[in-house]
Amino acid sequence: MAGLALGGRGRARFTVVVRSRDPKELFEAALDGDRSAKARLLSLIERGGDGAREISRLAAPRAGSAYVVGLTGAPGAGKSTLTSAILKHLRGLGEEVAVLAIDPSSPFTGGAILGDRVRMQDHATDHGVFIRSMATRGHLGGLSLATPGAIRLLDALGHRWVVVETVGVGQVEVEVAGKADTTVVVVNPGWGDSVQANKAGLMEVADVFAINKADRPGVPETTRDLNQMLELSAELAHDADPEAPLDQGWRVPILPTIGQSGEGVGALWDAVLTHRAHAEASGVLDARRRFRRGEELREIVARRLEQRAREIGSDSRWEGLTEAVVAGDIDPWSASDEMLESVR
Helix, strand or coil: CEEEEECCCCCEEEEECCCCCCHHHHHHHHHCCCHHHHHHHHHHHHHCCHHHHHHHHHHHHHCCCCEEEEEEECCCCCHHHHHHHHHHHHHHCCCCEEEEEECCECCCCCCECCHHHHHCHHHCCCCCEEEEEECCCCCCCHHHHHHHHHHHHHHHCCCCEEEEEECCCCHHHHHHHCCCCEEEEEECCCCCCHHHHHHHCHHHHCCEEEECCCCCCCHHHHHHHHHHHHHHHHHHHHHHCCCCCCCCCCCCCEEECECCCCECHHHHHHHHHHHHHHHHHHCHHHHHHHHHHHHHHHHHHHHHHHHHHHHHHHHHHHHHHHHHHHHCCCCHHHHHHHHHHHHC
């Protein structure tokens, strides 16, 4: 079924709405500008399995040009409002952008709670903006594998800016945001629990700090606390993960923003661009991307080995070894040896 659609900069084009579930057909349609095909491809990536693998194979040769910006921070920090303000700023510059809003899974459907898309509804009819909420859906690897797969797809489909927003500061959310090229950590004035921030890993992943809702009191105090914690975390970051590439030449800026009005968003985006230029010139960007690809490979191998062990060992054997470990009858390493022996 064909229809007329407008491109992100007003150019008219015909799109073919494909109802197929075949990844290759959907990928070709998405390359032609079919947004529904793009959404179906992302759904396949979320579900995992053979469909996700095929999409990865199709997307990989075309990927490599997108720049990924992560936004993370505590719930209630105003990340979605700030993201919406960033979208408005980028569209004012004539840029097209895709947003992956990493939501918690709905307890009823297993899908994403679409709060982010509700808050970003001002951009719903803008063909220069593509917004997708993602959830774990319980498949192999969860968000740790679905997110890089989704980014790779959006990259292959021509998006040069991809914003990944996470709703919380749990381990998964921080890890997802930390897989970006530039990570913006959003906090509020008077938010004084810097120890908790450090424990959550926010200090290690931050390339830029945004003190959002800066019309409230407490901005200078929050800036001081963050500077103190940044000095401490810089000394500990390498000990936490010696293999991760360090950006020793970058001083993390701390910028006030008001997402509701857009105040400070231009300066925040300038800081993102400055970090990009620094990361490209220093070689940090290439090192990070190489590191992330290696981490993704290790994650895939680990998940597939676990799945294979479950398949070969049968549920009863897996459960029996688990019960033995829980009861203290066998140590976890010896139990894993038994399962891996089945795989070998």
